[in-house]
Amino acid sequence: MFLGEEGGRKQDPARTTRFCFWANLELWEEELPSPEELMPLSQTLITPDLALAFDIRNPNHHHQLPPPPPPLPSSAAVLPPSMPTSSEFAADSGDLGSGGAGDEPARTLKRPRLVWTPQLHKRFVDAVAHLGIKNAVPKTIMQLMSVDGLTRENVASHLQKYRLYLKRMQGLSGGGGGANGGAGSAGLSATADPATDHLFASSPVPPHFLHPGRGNSEHFLPFVPVPALQHHQQQQMVAAAVAHPHLQTQYHRQLGHFGSSANGQFEHPFLGRQTQQPLHRMGGAPLHNQVANSHVEDLESANANGGRKVLTLFPSGDD
DNA sequence: ATATCAATAT
DNA sequence: AATATTGATA
Numbered sequence: 001m002f003l004g005e006e007g008g009r010k011q012d013p014a015r016t017t018r019f020c021f022w023a024n025l026e027l028w029e030e031e032l033p034s035p036e037e038l039m040p041l042s043q044t045l046i047t048p049d050l051a052l053a054f055d056i057r058n059p060n061h062h063h064q065l066p067p068p069p070p071p072l073p074s075s076a077a078v079l080p081p082s083m084p085t086s087s088e089f090a091a092d093s094g095d096l097g098s099g100g101a102g103d104e105p106a107r108t109l110k111r112p113r114l115v116w117t118p119q120l121h122k123r124f125v126d127a128v129a130h131l132g133i134k135n136a137v138p139k140t141i142m143q144l145m146s147v148d149g150l151t152r153e154n155v156a157s158h159l160q161k162y163r164l165y166l167k168r169m170q171g172l173s174g175g176g177g178g179a180n181g182g183a184g185s186a187g188l189s190a191t192a193d194p195a196t197d198h199l200f201a202s203s204p205v206p207p208h209f210l211h212p213g214r215g216n217s218e219h220f221l222p223f224v225p226v227p228a229l230q231h232h233q234q235q236q237m238v239a240a241a242v243a244h245p246h247l248q249t250q251y252h253r254q255l256g257h258f259g260s261s262a263n264g265q266f267e268h269p270f271l272g273r274q275t276q277q278p279l280h281r282m283g284g285a286p287l288h289n290q291v292a293n294s295h296v297e298d299l300e301s302a303n304a305n306g307g308r309k310v311l312t313l314f315p316s317g318d319d
Numbered sequence: 320a321t322a323t324c325a326a327t328a329t
Numbered sequence: 330a331a332t333a334t335t336g337a338t339a
Contacts, residue, residue: 113332137323156323157332163324199331310332 112311114154118202123147124158129206165200170210 116124127144128136138156145155 110333116331139322152322153333157334160324160326161331197330 111149112309114150115310115312116158116199117312118199120147121158121199122203124155124162125203125205128159128162129209133209162200165197166205166209169205 123145124141127141131140131144136159138152138159141159142150142152142155
């Protein structure tokens with residue numbers, strides 16, 4: 001009986017490694033007798049050593065997408081009574097413990113759906129722009145974005161949709177000529193309908209994106225392959241204060257996102273950030289959390305999905 | 320054996 | 330609607 005929301009898909013081990021795990025910590029606010037009660041329980045479930053080895057952090061501190069998502073139940077133990085409606089990530093395993101007798105919490109779990117925040121999308125677009133549409137394939141994009149928990153599949157999926165969006169744009173723009181990138185400039189207004197694409201409208205579409213058969217397709221940037229930038233945010237970019245125009249429908253709560261360049265040009269080819277972790281099987285104690293500055297945002301749309309919670313990954317990039 | 324893409328599923 | 334997963338194919 002695991003055919004619930006998305007808890008029981010066909011588990012096809014033949015596919016790539018889909019090890020993921022995270023615990024379900026959601027109903028805690030419901031019962032949660034007392035944190036202390038859970039503590040021992042979690043320990044029983046995951047072995048303290050293992051937990052420690054994974055670098056447990058409070059959900060509050062969840063910054064990057066955890067490669068080997070360590071949000072174990074134990075975190076629930078330490079969770080402060082606050083942040084009930086957090087939407088950082090969540091697990092909706094449905095029922096952990098009723099499905100199978102020998103439920104191994106570890107692996108075999110799926111990771112929460114990635115939420116493409118405007119920030120994340122921005123990174124995506126930047127990467128694609130710098131790669132050139134031609135070379136912009138999932139793997140490469142993913143690498144350039146270097147957002148730690150991002151998977152190739154994540155990007156691939158997003159890319160597919162993005163291409164769709166571009167296509168639509170081309171069509172709207174009227175192929176020939178005029179048009180400026182409707183999306184580029186403040187967009188929104190020109191964008192077909194508001195509901196067309198909430199996310200995509202949030203970041204400018206580089207001009208060349210729209211006309212693949214013309215102009216320079218890509219450039220050659222010395223783009224650094226994500227140097228281990230740890231501290232040092234690149235901040236302060238263009239002083240384009242022009243940003244701002246309007247916020248997207250439901251994305252208001254995000255932090256102030258300033259449009260990069262209102263002129264529709266790219267001038268800020270910086271991307272490098274966190275190095276991708278090889279996230280291997282558990283067993284080692286690999287992770288280190290590269291904290292940096294990042295903002296936490298939350299989407300509620302996830303809730304509308306009907307039970308499935310999401311993981312909001314985001315780039316530490318600031319724009 | 321991998322990665323991409325298009326289609327499809329949730 | 331937004332992502333994920335899959336299947337075919339390069």
